[in-house]
Amino acid sequence: xxxxxxxxxxxxxxxxxxxxxxxxxxxxxxxxxxLGQAHAFVDAIARSGADAVKFQTHIAAAESTPSEPWRVPFxxxxxxxxxxxxxxxxxxxxxxxxxxxxxxxxxxxxxSAFSIExxxxxxxxxxxxWKVASGEVGNLDLVRRMAATRAPMLLSSGxxxxxxxxxxxxxxxxxxxxxxxxxxxxxxxxxxxxxGLNVLDELRQRYGCWVGLSDHSATIYxxxxxxxxxxxxxxxxxxxxxxxFGPDVPASITTTALADLVAGIRFVETALASPVDKDASxxxxxxxxxxxxxxxxxxxxxPSGTTIERHHLTAKKPGTGIPADRIPELVGRRVARHIPSDxxxxxxxxxxxx
Numbered sequence: 001x002x003x004x005x006x007x008x009x010x011x012x013x014x015x016x017x018x019x020x021x022x023x024x025x026x027x028x029x030x031x032x033x034x035l036g037q038a039h040a041f042v043d044a045i046a047r048s049g050a051d052a053v054k055f056q057t058h059i060a061a062a063e064s065t066p067s068e069p070w071r072v073p074f075x076x077x078x079x080x081x082x083x084x085x086x087x088x089x090x091x092x093x094x095x096x097x098x099x100x101x102x103x104x105x106x107x108x109x110x111x112s113a114f115s116i117e118x119x120x121x122x123x124x125x126x127x128x129x130w131k132v133a134s135g136e137v138g139n140l141d142l143v144r145r146m147a148a149t150r151a152p153m154l155l156s157s158g159x160x161x162x163x164x165x166x167x168x169x170x171x172x173x174x175x176x177x178x179x180x181x182x183x184x185x186x187x188x189x190x191x192x193x194x195x196g197l198n199v200l201d202e203l204r205q206r207y208g209c210w211v212g213l214s215d216h217s218a219t220i221y222x223x224x225x226x227x228x229x230x231x232x233x234x235x236x237x238x239x240x241x242x243x244x245f246g247p248d249v250p251a252s253i254t255t256t257a258l259a260d261l262v263a264g265i266r267f268v269e270t271a272l273a274s275p276v277d278k279d280a281s282x283x284x285x286x287x288x289x290x291x292x293x294x295x296x297x298x299x300x301x302x303p304s305g306t307t308i309e310r311h312h313l314t315a316k317k318p319g320t321g322i323p324a325d326r327i328p329e330l331v332g333r334r335v336a337r338h339i340p341s342d343x344x345x346x347x348x349x350x351x352x353x354x
Contacts, residue, residue, distance in 0.1 A: 008180055008210045008232040011152055012108055012128045013051055020269040021212065021227050023262050024110065024131075024235040025050040025255075028248040033087040035094055037240075039101055044240060044255040046105035049262040053102050054110040054131060054235070057095065057122055060085035062115035074247050092121050099125045112136075119145050127151055131235075134158030134186055134214075137168045147175035154233060156214045157199075158184035162206070169207050180210035180233055188251040189218040197222075200229050216251035220261040227265040228272070234265060293319030295344045296327050302339040307332065313345070321345050 009015075009022040025045040031038035038055065045053045060082055068081040078084040090098070095111070102109035112131045113119040119130075119142070130146040134156040137143070147153055153172045157165055165181060172179045183199040195217065203211045212233030213226035223234040237252035253261065282289070294315040302312055310331050315324035321344030322330065334351040 008152060009051060011178070014128070018051075019273075021231050021265055022052065022233040023050045023223075023265060024052045024054050024233060025238040025258055026054045026214075026235055026248075028054075028056050028237060028246075029088055030237075030239050030244060030246045030248050030252065031055075032244075032246055033089075035090060035098075038090070038098055040240065041238070041255075042098065042101045042105060042107065045238060045258065046102075046107050048238075048255050048258040049266075050107070050238075050258060052108035052110050052128075054112065055098065056088075056133070057090075057111045057113050057118040058085045058088050059115050059117050059121075060089065062117040072247060092124070095121060096125050113142070113146065116142065116145055123149060129154055132156060132168070134160065134184055138164050140167065140171050143168050143171050144175055147172040147177040150175070150177050152210075153177050153179045154182060154212070154235075155179060156182045156184045157203075158186035158214065165207075169209070178210070179207070180212055181207055182212045182214040182233060182235065184214035185216065188216050188247070190216040190222075190251065192217065192222070195222055195225075197225055197229060200226065200231060204230075218251050218253055220253060220257055220264060223261050224264040224268055227268050230272075234261075236261060290319050292317065294324040295319050295321030296324055296330055297321070298339045298341050298343050298345065301341050302335045304335055304337050306335045308335065316342070316344075318344075322347065 007019050009020060010018040012022055025048065027038065027041045031041060042053055064082050064085055066080060066082045070081050075084055078087060099109040108128050110129060110131055111122055112133045113122055114136065129152040131154045132143055132146065137155055137157065137160045155168055169179055169181065181203045183196050183203060185194040185196055187194055200211050200213065210232035212231045212235065213222060214235045215222045216237060223236055226234050237248050238255050238258050239249050239252035240255060242249060242254060294317050296313050297316040299312055299314040308330055313327050313330060315327065336349055336351045339345065339349050
């Protein structure tokens with residue numbers, strides 16, 4: 001259970017008092033190879049209140065071959081998937097500039113590395129944590145190289161069986177790095193029946209580590225639900241507009257919705273961390289109860305000496321007299337003094353019980 005010693009959010013952000021889920025906004029390829037667009041994402045995500053902005057660092061020649069097939073042929077300007085990866089590349093100085101920009105606006109800079117060369121590039125920038133994409137969990141050379149830095153490792157599980165995850169977690173821990181395992185469904189967008197929120201607890205029980213959700217549902221609901229279940233990290237794809245170009249946009253939420261997601265997560269976390277004593281709450285609410293509850297009230301004039309019958313009484317607000325739920329026990333009691341119609345009964349309006 002070593003990985004659960006302390007908050008992942010505190011560890012990654014460097015804020016000792018940071019609790020709750022680390023909220024990561026994934027840009028992925030939504031910048032479409034535009035450095036200016038990538039910087040625009042950094043500013044928009046910072047305004048949302050998320051903790052981290054995450055990109056993907058692709059070096060085409062290091063991770064792919066020209067024969068890599070399209071998963072979905074979405075691009076009209078790239079002849080092949082390999083050409084697309086090349087167009088997504090930034091130079092080391094450009095990546096460093098994005099990391100500096102993120103730091104300036106209060107964000108943690110993260111990027112998924114898809115090759116050893118990408119790890120080496122990002123390591124020079126200084127990574128607070130490493131994200132292992134779903135398709136790379138079985139790439140143990142890559143996993144070990146990241147883990148050797150001893151920074152926290154976030155393993156996405158979208159394409160992995162438990163056997164493969166077991167090997168990856170073991171590899172990370174063998175290098176002495178802390179680990180978080182994220183439930184993920186590799187569906188774009190992901191329907192609710194495929195989210196697998198139940199897996200969060202399975203991961204927690206199996207690995208005794210931080211757990212979270214890498215969400216592709218294109219909603220804010222899944223992330224809030226994960227926070228309710230105690231997720232240590234919530235990752236969601238973000239876009240500036242749902243009309244933007246790119247394969248990640250259909251599984252993304254806008255940065256405006258991202259702000260709602262962050263607010264919702266923090267709201268839920270505050271509620272869960274603030275247990276309410278129901279009895280104590282009722283006592284503290286007594287002035288309000290006096291206004292909204294009901295008392296036993298004379299339905300007609302009751303002369304002194306009248307023996308109360310059920311039709312003599314009704315229940316009305318406010319609740320500052322004898323409580324209305326005591327009306328049955330008042331039947332048969334004698335009135336000690338005249339009680340006018342619509343008056344709230346008090347104990348001294350009644351003769352003492354024999």
